[in-house]
Amino acid sequence: MVADGAHWIWELVAQHVPDATQIVDWYHASQYVWAVAHAVYGEGTPLAKRWAKRRLDDLWGGDVGKVLKAFAAHRQRGQGQEALTYYTNHQHRMRYGEYRARGLQIGSGTIESGCKRITPRASKGGHDLVLSGRAGGTWVKSGRWQEALALRPPRQRTYQRRAA
Numbered sequence: 001m002v003a004d005g006a007h008w009i010w011e012l013v014a015q016h017v018p019d020a021t022q023i024v025d026w027y028h029a030s031q032y033v034w035a036v037a038h039a040v041y042g043e044g045t046p047l048a049k050r051w052a053k054r055r056l057d058d059l060w061g062g063d064v065g066k067v068l069k070a071f072a073a074h075r076q077r078g079q080g081q082e083a084l085t086y087y088t089n090h091q092h093r094m095r096y097g098e099y100r101a102r103g104l105q106i107g108s109g110t111i112e113s114g115c116k117r118i119t120p121r122a123s124k125g126g127h128d129l130v131l132s133g134r135a136g137g138t139w140v141k142s143g144r145w146q147e148a149l150a151l152r153p154p155r156q157r158t159y160q161r162r163a164a
Contacts, residue, residue: 002108004028005090016141024093025108030056032086035079036071062097 001020003009005028013020033055041048051070058066068087074080087094099106 002105002111004108005086010093021099021104022093023096023099023104023106024090026096026106027109029059029087029090029094032071032079032083033059033067036074036077036083039079040074040077059094060096060100062095062099064091064094 001013001017002023002025003013004025010022013022033052037048037052037055038044041051055067055070058064058070064087068084068091071080071084071087075084096106
């Protein structure tokens with residue numbers, strides 16, 4: 001499950017999908033790095049860019065500890081304390097090197113883009129699509145998701161494999 005740092009999201013994940021691997025969205029995590037870099041070294045400066053790149057390289061490899069130490073050194077400046085708190089609270093969801101090695105997504109951009117495309121449009125039947133999605137949520141909340149899946153007709157192939 002990839003999401004930002006909102007506590008209510010992680011509470012829902014724990015309640016409905018307790019075995020899910022929880023991942024803080026890369027973009028959200030990197031925003032804190034850039035906020036501290038700009039607050040400490042000046043927005044757009046070469047020094048801010050170098051500092052942020054080092055922190056992002058550490059984060060990309062899964063070394064959240066190095067990023068936490070860098071934030072701690074700047075806790076009194078700008079966004080330092082806020083970044084330190086965010087990373088401390090979510091460090092167990094920021095093992096990006098491990099996630100990438102497992103082939104997991106670390107960003108929510110694909111899903112967020114898809115959500116933008118499912119906006120209700122009466123002329124294109126969008127309301128039905130949104131209502132269908134919300135109805136699916138009701139099945140999950142009622143503990144009847146498997147029952148809902150059993151109601152779906154089997155998917156039919158739209159292609160034929162060629163003989164070897």
